[in-house]
Amino acid sequence: MEIWSSGLTHLLTGLGLPETAAVIIALAIGAFVLANVGPVLALVLILLLRKVISRMQDRIGPNRVGPFGLLQTVADALKLLSKEDIRPANADAVAYFLAPILSVFGVILSLGVMAVAPGWIGVDLNVGVLFLTALGSIGIMSALMAGWSSNNKYALLAGFRVVAQLLSYEIPMVLAMFVPVLLVGSMRLGALSAAQSLTIFGFNTGLGWFGFLMPGAFLIYFISALAEGEQTPFDLLEAESELIAGFHIEYSGMKFAMFFLAQFLNSFFLGAIAVMLFLGGYQGPFVDQIPLLGFVYFVIKAFGVYLLTIWIKGTFPRIRVDQMMAFAWKVLVPLVLALILWQMIALKLPGATLDPVTGDVLQYGFLNYIAVFAGNLVVLGVVSNVLMNHFKREKMRTKRAFEPKSLIGVMQPSSGD
Numbered sequence: 001m002e003i004w005s006s007g008l009t010h011l012l013t014g015l016g017l018p019e020t021a022a023v024i025i026a027l028a029i030g031a032f033v034l035a036n037v038g039p040v041l042a043l044v045l046i047l048l049l050r051k052v053i054s055r056m057q058d059r060i061g062p063n064r065v066g067p068f069g070l071l072q073t074v075a076d077a078l079k080l081l082s083k084e085d086i087r088p089a090n091a092d093a094v095a096y097f098l099a100p101i102l103s104v105f106g107v108i109l110s111l112g113v114m115a116v117a118p119g120w121i122g123v124d125l126n127v128g129v130l131f132l133t134a135l136g137s138i139g140i141m142s143a144l145m146a147g148w149s150s151n152n153k154y155a156l157l158a159g160f161r162v163v164a165q166l167l168s169y170e171i172p173m174v175l176a177m178f179v180p181v182l183l184v185g186s187m188r189l190g191a192l193s194a195a196q197s198l199t200i201f202g203f204n205t206g207l208g209w210f211g212f213l214m215p216g217a218f219l220i221y222f223i224s225a226l227a228e229g230e231q232t233p234f235d236l237l238e239a240e241s242e243l244i245a246g247f248h249i250e251y252s253g254m255k256f257a258m259f260f261l262a263q264f265l266n267s268f269f270l271g272a273i274a275v276m277l278f279l280g281g282y283q284g285p286f287v288d289q290i291p292l293l294g295f296v297y298f299v300i301k302a303f304g305v306y307l308l309t310i311w312i313k314g315t316f317p318r319i320r321v322d323q324m325m326a327f328a329w330k331v332l333v334p335l336v337l338a339l340i341l342w343q344m345i346a347l348k349l350p351g352a353t354l355d356p357v358t359g360d361v362l363q364y365g366f367l368n369y370i371a372v373f374a375g376n377l378v379v380l381g382v383v384s385n386v387l388m389n390h391f392k393r394e395k396m397r398t399k400r401a402f403e404p405k406s407l408i409g410v411m412q413p414s415s416g417d
Contacts, residue, residue: 041265083252099142102145109135118291126188150249171333185361214376232316275298275302275305282294347368
């Protein structure tokens with residue numbers, strides 16, 4: 001099935017429009033969809049977060065504005081639109097105003113390469129995975145710009161944490177994303193989703209998920225995505241007890257809202273990327289006959305990953321900065337590098353079916369898949385063991401880890417008393 005923009009262009013040219021005009025109209029419709037789907041989706045994500053967290057914490061949650069509180073996030077958006085726009089007197093005006101725009105810009109652009117159904121993709125880039133990683137760097141730069149341009153020490157410190165946390169966890173996340181790319185031999189998100197079909201007796205069950213074959217890579221990606229999305233337990237960029245509000249402390253009104261719009265969308269889209277790479281994408285029963293079902297499957301899976309993120313947010317406490325950095329550089333990065341090296345060896349084992357003309361791999365054999373799965377099981381076991389040991393250590397901590405007994409009774413009054 002052709003990409004929707006090409007199909008719309010052919011339809012418009014068939015109606016008598018010049019090809020140039022048809023292309024412009026098709027691209028304009030795509031831009032309009034991208035510009036409006038993001039904000040509307042963010043309203044749904046915020047309401048879902050409030051409802052789920054309040055249910056987990058035995059609270060009611062929004063229930064006054066609209067039926068069942070469904071319009072609460074709309075009211076919040078209108079409130080932010082009406083708030084006064086305040087800018088620090090000594091702020092760098094250019095970087096200060098560009099930062100919130102860039103934060104949303106990078107996230108919205110990722111919609112353009114997501115394969116949400118067979119043929120439903122804006123642009124099926126041959127470097128789609130690499131394009132997504134490049135867009136993630138825009139968000140990091142926007143947060144650093146906000147912290148530096150605000151002329152606020154707390155915001156600047158939070159900006160430094162952006163560099164430390166997001167760049168550190170971007171390395172294992174990107175490397176984990178390239179694990180399925182090595183298997184398929186393509187960075188096209190449409191091809192990665194299509195490769196996860198599983199046909200049994202001529203029926204596509206859609207259960208050929210790479211997450212089953214590569215559980216270790218999926219776990220590393222998911223943990224790194226939590227850190228990249230600034231979600232618990234890695235929400236150190238906005239640690240209220242340490243940095244007040246983080247890098248956006250000097251922003252108000254819609255500028256403040258744009259950072260949170262980008263954060264919520266980024267968390268959801270990171271889950272959507274996990275769906276495309278590890279959870280079958282749009283694959284499912286009867287998706288070959290009814291492409292619309294692919295969109296339904298994709299949305300259900302993406303919201304399922306987002307609900308898992310909310311569950312983690314409402315369950316686990318925030319970790320320390322040193323624990324966060326040590327886990328990234330001492331655990332995740334070495335493991336994912338070893339996993340990629342092992343997979344390259346595993347895919348070279350005998351058993352693959354080759355094209356007699358070009359010599360390209362048409363299908364890997366049973367031995368190749370078993371070796372890839374075994375390497376991922378080792379990584380899964382190591383990461384799980386590290387996490388379980390951390391939970392045990394934290395459980396044994398007392399409420400007051402330090403009691404200054406040596407100082408009791410030795411305090412002397414000052415000379416002025």
